[in-house]
Amino acid sequence: MNSNPQDGTSVKKYGLALHTASRELGLAISNFAGDSRCQTWNLDRDLATHLHQYLVEFIGPQTLADLAFIAVAKGPGGFTGTRMGMVTARTLAQQLDIPVFAVSTLAAVACSSSKKFISNQDMALQMPAQRGQLFGALYSVNKDFGVTEVFTDTVMTPESWHEKLESLESAYQLIEVGSELGWSVSSVLELAYLEWKQGSRPDWSDALPFYGQHPVKGH
Template identity: 50%
Template sequence: MTFPNFHQYGLALHTSSSQLGLSLSDFAQDTYTKTWDLDRELSNYLHQYLLDFIDQKTWQHFKFIAVAKGPGSFTSSRIGVVTARTLAQQLNIPLFGVSTLAAFAWFHQDKYDINSPIPVQMKASRGQLYGAIYTKNTENTGLKTILEDSVMMPEEWTQKLQDLQIFSQPLITPLALGMTANSVLELADYDWQQGKRPHWSEVIPFYGMSVVT
């Protein structure tokens, strides 16, 4: 049997929190996202759920893979990135690494105007937090980074927001983030449309100082 539409789909994995999220799309009519609350059982079920998720499609249907690279759980982020790197290497297709914070910002992007700052924060360890700031691109094709993912004390974060004259309340990530897998996929697709084709070896986890190890 032949498949005339090989390499028409993107596939995203989000493993950086207690919730596994998978998303696939042809960016036209077929988009599907599913989540599982696996917590520490991720390594036991990821591969089986992934195979079940792609269902009738073969691996040759995918033109790229995207993965949430962190910040988040140290172990879970590593599992997701290693899995995504292995798949991209075996299939010889691009791999996009997307910030967990960027995906969360994009998940809520409808609440913000073009060029409005979107500050995002996530709890880290030792009283610290992760912070990043984005804006929606003028063309409404993804995000522009104002402040890269950073680890800092709360007072440092407050000062950065003041220095940048950002007065909107930061988005605070929940414990479960798998539902933003489609945001990972959409942000990767914007880069794909701009001609970016990152090699799998370029994607490494952003560990920082995560809470869960």
Template identity: 45%
Template sequence: MPPPVIPAYGLALHTTTPHLGLALGDGAGYGRHQTWNLGRDLASQLQHHLGEFLQPQTWQDLAFIAVAQGPGGFTGTRLGMVTARTLAQFLDIPLFAVSTLAALAWQAGPGDGSAIAVCFPARRDQVFGGIYQKMGDDRPPLALVPDSVLTADQWQTQLQTQLRDQDIPLRLLARLPSQDGSSSPDSLGSQAAGAIVANPPEAEAVTAVLAIAQAAWLQGDRPHWSTALPFYGQSPVVTPPSTHP
């Protein structure tokens, strides 16, 4: 009689916004996730929610950890990355750093090979943007255009180039700016031909962070915790212009 199969549980963290997202699954049908709107309490509440969410599983049940590496808020992204790296180092298990944009693309993409452009406003009249191709649920998405910080004009150029040079459909996922945001819907590419505008909740993409890591895990990828790095894109501090001639 063959020995029983031990589930390979993975835990995913998404902290790049004031909403905390956690997900747990074994890649074989069992999975659950939850989000919390913690705002400024994210740092003080993260450990508490982690401990409660994990039950009835234990830390020793985990085969790997996945974390949203950004882009996103500087403080939240750093908090999630430090927490994930600490846990993975302590448990001596692999750590997958997953792009926030790639997770949104995975969540929205039908897996038919179409290109999925994802963007949302950044600081100082810029945007975070990347273009991904999802070929199915059994492999991580392919970055056609890696995550970057661009001006609105540069992002529009990327979209038009993708539409012109690639003979595949293009979908657009854009988190539109708030009322006082400086980026307009048009600047995020909502008027690009063939694009579809959406406004996905980012913390809910924690399920996609886990799914991407599970796909890589099943392909044999075992990244060391030390290779997981955040993608901030921008410094949270604006350097004043020099007064020297």
């Protein structure tokens, strides 16, 4: 933390995370020194209408000027919601001249899910996609270094994914990822903070969504 030489107080710098890649809006904020909060709302198609209102109300009593970085769920997930969160994060970061960490929704779920298991098995995650396909990914989780991508987020047929799982030589924990993901926003923030501590400062322009598929009407 930086200190103010005039009054000796600490200048609190916060990280903010947005998760809009599903029907749930998830927001999290923390100064990583005891002041943290997280909240979700099931907004579904009202996300576009209410996102900015909820964001402004959630941040208080902090202000945008208190933010050191922004984290955002980059997908996979709903096309419109993911795009909306990414545009919001990029726009704010550009205006504030702060970094944006684009975090995989599957990596965030892996991070959250790993806290429920005692074993150190890798996390295999599968999530429904459009047109009968699914998203699959494999992550190794370490509490000190976050998640390591073993098999990158990929859209594929269920048959291809099952073949991939059968080819794995080590044990894994299979996670079925649902359609409401806002609850994992705290892990989006956690993973971003681990990168922040390691000195990473990604420019807002480098934050890109991962859709995996071309959008279909109504999605």
